[in-house]
Amino acid sequence: MTTARSTPNIAFIKYWGNRNDGLRLPMAPSLSMTLDRPTVEITVEEADAFAVRSFLVDGSEKTLKEKDTDRFRKVLSLMQRYIATLNAAAGIRESQLQENVSITVRSHIPPAIGLASSAAVFSCLAKAIAGFIQDKKKLTNTQASVLARLGSGSAARSIFGGFSTLEEGNGMELGSSWSVQIADEHHWLLHDIVIIPAMEEKKVGSTEGHALASTSPFYVERVRSIRTHRQRECIEAIRNKDFEALQCVTEEDCLDMHHVMETSTPPLHYLNDETRRIVNAIKELRTKQHIPVLFTMDAGPTVHLVCPEEGKNAVLSFAHAQKGCTIFETKVGPGAILLA
Numbered sequence: 001m002t003t004a005r006s007t008p009n010i011a012f013i014k015y016w017g018n019r020n021d022g023l024r025l026p027m028a029p030s031l032s033m034t035l036d037r038p039t040v041e042i043t044v045e046e047a048d049a050f051a052v053r054s055f056l057v058d059g060s061e062k063t064l065k066e067k068d069t070d071r072f073r074k075v076l077s078l079m080q081r082y083i084a085t086l087n088a089a090a091g092i093r094e095s096q097l098q099e100n101v102s103i104t105v106r107s108h109i110p111p112a113i114g115l116a117s118s119a120a121v122f123s124c125l126a127k128a129i130a131g132f133i134q135d136k137k138k139l140t141n142t143q144a145s146v147l148a149r150l151g152s153g154s155a156a157r158s159i160f161g162g163f164s165t166l167e168e169g170n171g172m173e174l175g176s177s178w179s180v181q182i183a184d185e186h187h188w189l190l191h192d193i194v195i196i197p198a199m200e201e202k203k204v205g206s207t208e209g210h211a212l213a214s215t216s217p218f219y220v221e222r223v224r225s226i227r228t229h230r231q232r233e234c235i236e237a238i239r240n241k242d243f244e245a246l247q248c249v250t251e252e253d254c255l256d257m258h259h260v261m262e263t264s265t266p267p268l269h270y271l272n273d274e275t276r277r278i279v280n281a282i283k284e285l286r287t288k289q290h291i292p293v294l295f296t297m298d299a300g301p302t303v304h305l306v307c308p309e310e311g312k313n314a315v316l317s318f319a320h321a322q323k324g325c326t327i328f329e330t331k332v333g334p335g336a337i338l339l340a
Ligand code: PMV
Pocket: 010, 011, 013, 014, 015, 016, 030, 116, 118, 119, 152, 153, 154, 155, 206, 207, 210, 298, 299
């Protein structure tokens, strides 16, 4: 029996679109900061039959939909296939991970908060599976990031603490794309003050969304920009702790991703009027008071305000002044860990 803990991440260069949807092989590289909370814990143990159980913040059991259980089963089957390519098959029974494990998920992520729970869940599952097989095959964190990617592309980045990329990689193999740490969680203290304007579930999940990316006439240019300069600019900004450079490239990339989403067929509108109002208000505050802060949004209306320590108090009071919004405070964190 093994238990792991992990957390979501917030992307500065967004992952949107795959070259292979089934294997979640990304079309372009991406980059994020791993957060220190909220946490997810997953226990993997041997069992007579495959089972997944999920518990909420208050300890009550969440009834899983068939499609959720199926996703776990499919991901475990891909994980098993990848592990087999590492010459570990001898020690691990064929289809053991699909048929003879029980998985218990304990999530501290408030539902529909707009924080990527799939990134936390699948990085956690990957770390727990790595722990579960470690007597037979010890996986590196890079290999664990491949396992995580098979569940959710962005999950690969939460394996590492601090700041990490999801590399585009080459080829169409299960292991053709993985995560790389740029700097650990002690490198740069950045906070993420999360403003949640609406607590409604998003309509189109990212798995379906990725498949639409290439229908936007602006997608080719997006991929080209990330490959040729944006990803590099973002890495340099982080290495040099250059907040202004990080702000420019992150906001440019976020708005570009939403432009692609809104111009795909069918169009995906994740931002709402409240999101736009908050973004305009923070831009105004930044100009007037010279506060170091950047905004970014994933596949939902939630606004992430990322700032260094010196901007924190001003950003927090701004956030708490937004009527009808839920506020969640988090910061750079250590990534997925094995607990037992
Ligand atoms: O990992 P997925 O398939 O849930 O995709 C995540 C997509 C975004 O959150 C919109 C961007 C990102 O890089 O996290």
